[in-house]
Amino acid sequence: MSELHKRIRRKSLHDKIRPVEDVIPLFKHGMSLGWSGFTPAGYPKAVPIALADHVEKNGLQGKLKFNLFIGASVGVETEDRWASLDMIDRRWPYQTGKNIQAGINEGRIRMGDRHLSMFAQDLGYGFYTKDNGGRLDIAIIECSAVTEEGGLVLTASCGAVPEIVQIADKIIIELNTSIPSYEGLHDIIEPVSPPNRLPYLISRVDDRAGSPYVRIDTDKVVAIVESKLPDNGRSFSEQDDTSEAIASNIVDFFKFEVDNGRLPKSLLPLQSGVGSIANAVIGGLAKGPFSGLNVWTEVLQDTMLDFFDSGKLDFASTVSLSFSVEGFKRFYGNWEKYSGKVLMRPLSIANHPEPIRRLGCIAMNTPVEFDIYAHANSTLVGGTRMINGIGGSGDFLRNAYLSIMHTPSARPTKTDPTGITCVVPHVPHVDHTEHDLDVLVTEQGLADLRGLAPRDRAQLIIDKCAHPDYKPLLQEYFDMAKKDCLARKAGHEPQLLDRVFKMQVNLAKNGTMKIDNWDI
Amino acid sequence: MSELHKRIRRKSLHDKIRPVEDVIPLFKHGMSLGWSGFTPAGYPKAVPIALADHVEKNGLQGKLKFNLFIGASVGVETEDRWASLDMIDRRWPYQTGKNIQAGINEGRIRMGDRHLSMFAQDLGYGFYTKDNGGRLDIAIIECSAVTEEGGLVLTASCGAVPEIVQIADKIIIELNTSIPSYEGLHDIIEPVSPPNRLPYLISRVDDRAGSPYVRIDTDKVVAIVESKLPDNGRSFSEQDDTSEAIASNIVDFFKFEVDNGRLPKSLLPLQSGVGSIANAVIGGLAKGPFSGLNVWTEVLQDTMLDFFDSGKLDFASTVSLSFSVEGFKRFYGNWEKYSGKVLMRPLSIANHPEPIRRLGCIAMNTPVEFDIYAHANSTLVGGTRMINGIGGSGDFLRNAYLSIMHTPSARPTKTDPTGITCVVPHVPHVDHTEHDLDVLVTEQGLADLRGLAPRDRAQLIIDKCAHPDYKPLLQEYFDMAKKDCLARKAGHEPQLLDRVFKMQVNLAKNGTMKIDNWDI
Incomplete structure (x- = not known):
């Protein structure tokens, strides 16, 4: 056999096998x-690629377009190639890829976030397919096995599969025989x-509920x-001094909170985003003074394997394994060691406010x-251009025990190495409100905003987080806005809308964002 | 006795009775x-008023200031009088009153929202009293009885009492003997x-969990x-044609959703804010085609008594009874009839995403x-002037099955009866994001935004919700912004920041917001 x-233990399904x-x-x-799929892991590859080949070969660009609903982003060889072949009309909710982003921002792809x-x-x-009777026409789900009962054993992510298979009229299974069966690594609650x-x-990160x-x-x-196609693994983000400085500020803050009795010695379940700052934070914790740590998050990057190896991390609950090709090799090569310490959940559970609040997660994410x-x-550069999407940042930041956002204080433009300040008077698009965030961190410092009124917050953020190149400009704006708004008896949160x-x-x-003055 | x-059944506490x-x-x-207290109900009165008298009599304005943490707003005779006597330094989170608002917007009172x-x-x-070791110095709690175990039987609201008594060093009980004992009407879960x-x-609105x-x-x-002081009851909001038209749009939408199988015939637990639109919606449902309804909300207004009387409403869970003086008379006069159909919960439970998502509430609130x-x-008029605060609107709108916001399409200024459009290109302060809201309603119409990408949403909102006086201006802005941003390949959500x-x-x-043109 x-x-x-062998992987399809439901024998009656054998006659559904097709080229x-x-x-x-x-x-x-x-x-x-x-x-299926979530932040390039566990997504279908064979069928989407075959469809793309079909469109390309037969010149069907723009004539075979779909509405695409996926837990989050998937590999560039699938959705991004589809975008380049004009195969996507609507796309929900979070995506990555040069071509799909171009399609969204030029008005060809209608993305909902x-x-x-x-x-x-x-x-x-x-709700998203009201015009289609609330149904999906076809679900394509990557699996590593099918049980006797016909249950789908997923692969490196859970995404929105439980919801998708419920409302789909037809299901295509991509059975990936190039990877081990993931049976036992998922905890699925039926919607x-x-x-x-x-x-x-x-009530604990390792509790099974499904x-x-x-x-x-x-x-x-x-x-x-x-x-037999592997996930197009996530490439590893480079470490850099800025990320290290930010991570160091965060680890110091955790120490302070533990010393003051506001955090247990083993902290609380950590949610950490992706990218170099997240990697630096995890690296800092792997070397840090805390042990018996837990993770409740959406994506595990390669650094989490180091974190396990450090002996500091006890358990991780996630939506997906977002490893690099090397990381997957390491995970599969040490299956016994790692697989008992990891549980994957659908995003309807992993990102649900219910467990996030109950567990008291510490949420850490990078904004624009x-x-x-x-x-x-x-989400929106300049308030208008979509990058990837809000992802789960709002789910975690709104509900965490501690909501932390970290970013470099400035970023380069083509002509100015600090041409962009990441601390501005007013963000042109709001994804997370002042009612949601506790702590803001840059390489310059950390602003603990808990218990502060808006004007006190503003002064602390300028003092602690802003880049020196922008501090005087921000201070001048804040002082002018205060003077104007308080005089008008409208100064709870001073701004100058003109x-x-x-x-x-x-x-x-x-x-560059370095303006000469604040004159209108 | x-x-x-008699009300203090814990005998050992009798010797704590003081003038x-x-x-x-x-x-x-x-x-x-x-x-204690929430949206003027169940707050302490005797002690705050005595303190205000003391300050006034002894010229202590500005010399006896406090940091005030209350579940939400309380009667004007307490916090607002304190504000007028300069007795408040910090105030969290939601307040009402002319003097307290003036203090906040002129920079004397530091409000956190x-x-x-x-x-x-x-x-x-x-987190809000870090400088005080995380403690409150004194809690003042209105009660209607004290049990043998020393348990506090609250009055017309639960507010944040469970948290407050945990972190308070001292507790003063105001035992209100002018109202019935509310024993059995509260469901308290210890934090x-x-x-x-x-x-x-x-799992149901009438479930007891504490x-x-x-x-x-x-x-x-x-x-x-x-x-012996009664709550300073909430005065009843006048009905008006605009509110009736908005309510009618909402009831029609519910019918449509039931017909399309997206809502059960008895709808789902309703959360409804305060004010004339909320009253009109409740009035519309009391006369409407739905029965077996339930309410899961923060405040019950007088109209809820009519809703019970209509036979359409089965049960209501709330944080407070926010009745008028007449409403309280009616409630007390029909105790047997109403009290079995009402449960009051602390806001840490009533507003918690866990039950709101599980129950699948329908959230309805009015924005600026x-x-x-x-x-x-x-929250912030003109982006800078605080009115009351965000309250629970974010808790409900983020987590509801359906998130609905309703407002008149325009409001008057002193010189122009439609001088303010409530549909704008970009709100100057964001409390609820595009990721949170499903349906927007004005007297002009209803925009069902589910499943729509930003540019499609914008067109529908302009078409359905905007006032005719502003429709051409908004359309012109939107068209200009689209043209500019799509050409720049940055048009996911077009705006013109200049x-x-x-x-x-x-x-x-x-x-007036009626501008001559969009020129810079």
């Missing part, structure tokens, strides 16, 4: 599709609509395609920029 | 205080800090003061304004 047949070219005719222009926990839920309610929901009985596979109606399975009153922009975006306008025109 | 002694003037010396300049569910939790963590929290076992009283350390009780991409401003607040600047200068 082939490996493929990939046989599924192409199932796809019609305008269909709504749901894929939503907190990931709400995305999964609302997709399941049929139930209100008013009949029950509590999620998760089943190890996704229950489906096997009658919906129209094809099983074998895949934040402002002097602690609003943060995570010039508030002057720095951003200058950046677009002159390549 | 006096009524006071109100005896507690005045307990209060020192700079202390941090926690009060926070989602109510987070406020309660963070207060309990000691536990992470990582040791358990699920809140609430105890009918607040457990305290009775050694902290330094005085019991008798009070919203913008064409569905960001809403709930003129985005032109309407607001014009309002401040010329008393």
Whole structure:
């Protein structure tokens, strides 16, 4: 018996095995599709690539377009290639890739952005496919095995699979025989609509509250395609001095909080984003004074394996394994060591406020920029250009025990090494409000905003977080705004609306946010 | 035995009974205080009024100032009078009153604004009183009885009492003998800090998950003061045609959702704010086609009594009874009829995302304004002047099954009956983001935004919600912004930052948002 047949323990499904070219005719222009996958891991590859080849070969660009609903971003060889072949009409919620971003910002692709926990839920309610009776036409799900009951054993992520298979009319399974069976690494809670929901009985990061596979109606399975394609692993972000300085500020803050009795010695479950700062923070903790740590997050990067190896990290709950190619090798090569310390959950659970608040997570994420009153922009450069999406940052920052955002204080432009200040008077797009954030950190310092009124927050943020090149400009703006608004008896949160975006306008025109003065 | 002694069933506390003037010396300049109370109900009156009299009589204005932490707003005869006597340094989180608002916006009172569910939790963590060792110096709690165990039976609200009594060094009880004992109307869950929290076992609005009283350390009780002062009831908002039209749009939408299978026939638990639109919506539902309804909310207004009387409303869970003087008479006069259908919860539970998401609430709130991409401003007029605070609107709108905001499309200024458009290109302050809101409603129409990308949302909001006086201006702005941003390949959410607040600047200068053109 082939490996493929062995992995499909539900024997009656064996006659659904098809070569990939046989599924192409199932796809019609305008269909709504749901894929497995989350922050390039566990996504279908064989079918999307075959569809892209089909479009390319037959000149079908723009004639075979789909509405694409996926837990978050998937590999560039799939969604980004689809974007370049004009195969995407709508795309929800979080994406990555040069071509898909160009399509979104030039108006060809209609992207909807939503907190990931709400995305999964609302997709399941049929809110995004109202015109299609609340249904998805086809789901494409990467699996590593199928149980006797027909349950789907997923691969390196859970994404929004439980919701997707519920509302899909047809299911195509991509059975990936090139990776081990992940059976036992997932904890799946079947979505139930209100008013009949029950509590999620998760009180520790390692609590199981569901089943190890996704229950489906096997009658919906129209094809099983074998895949041998690996995930297009996430490349590792370089460490740098700025990230190290930020991480050091954060670790010092944790020590201070433990000393003052506001955090337990083993801290609280950590949520950490992706990128070099997140890596530096994890690196700092792996070398730091805390032990018995836990992680409750969306994505595990390679540094988490070092964190496990340091003996400081006890357990990690995540939506996906977002390793590099090297990282996956290391994970598979030490399966016994790592697999017992990891549980993967769907984003409707991992990002749900219920466990995040109950566990008291410490949330850490990088914005594009934040402002002097602690609003943060995570999605739209210049207030208009989409990068990736809000992802789960709002789910975590709104509900964490401690909500931390970290960024370099300045970024380079083509003509000015500190042409962009990440601390601005007013962010041009707000993804996280002043009501959500506790602590802001740059390489310059850390501002603990808890208990501070807006004007006190502003002064602390300017003092602690702003880059020296911008401190005088920000102080001048804040002083002018205070004077004007308090005199008008409207100064709870002073702003000057007639010039508030002057720095951003200058950046677009002159390549730097360093303005000569604040005159209108 | 006096009524006071009868109500204090914990006999050992009888010798803590004091005349109100005896507690005045307990209060020192700079202390941090926690009060019971929520949206003028269940707040202490005798002690705050006696303190105000003391300050006034002895010319202590500015010399006896406090940091005031209360679940939300309380009666004007207490906090607002304190503001007028310069007795407040910091005030968290939501307030009402002319004097307190003046103090906040002129820079005398440092107000912190926070989602109510987070406020309660963070207060309990000691985050707002870090400089005071995470403690409150004195709690003043209005009660209607004290149990044998020393448990506090609260009155017409629960507010943040469970957190306040945990972190208070001293507790003063105001035992109100002028109202019935509310025993049995509250469901109190004692706050536990992470990582040791358990699920809140609430799966229906009428589920009890805690105890009918607040457990305290009775050694902290330094005085019991008798009070005979009633709550300063909320005056009833007038109905008007605009509110009726908005309510009618919402009821029609509910019918449509039921017909399309996206809502059960008995809808889902309703959260409704305060004011004339909320009253009109409740009035519309009381006459509407739905029955077996439930309410999960923060405040019950008088109209809820009519809603019960209509036979359509089965049960209501709330933080407070925010009735008018007449409403309280009606409630007390029909105790048997109403009291079995109402449960009051602390805001740490009522506003907690856990039950709100599980129950699948329908959230309805009024903002100051919203913008064409569905960001809403709930707190700061002109982006700088505080009105009341965000309250629980974010807790509900972020987590509801359906998140609805409703407002008149325009408001009058002194010189122009439609001088203010409530639909703007960009709100100058964001309390609720585009990632949070599903449906926007004005008297002009309803925009169902679910599943729409930003530019599609903008067109629908302009078409359905904007006032005819502003529709051409908004359309012109949107078209200009689209053209500019898409050409720059930065058009996911088009804006023109060099003129985005032109309407607001014009309002401040010329008393109307009707600008002549969009030129810079």
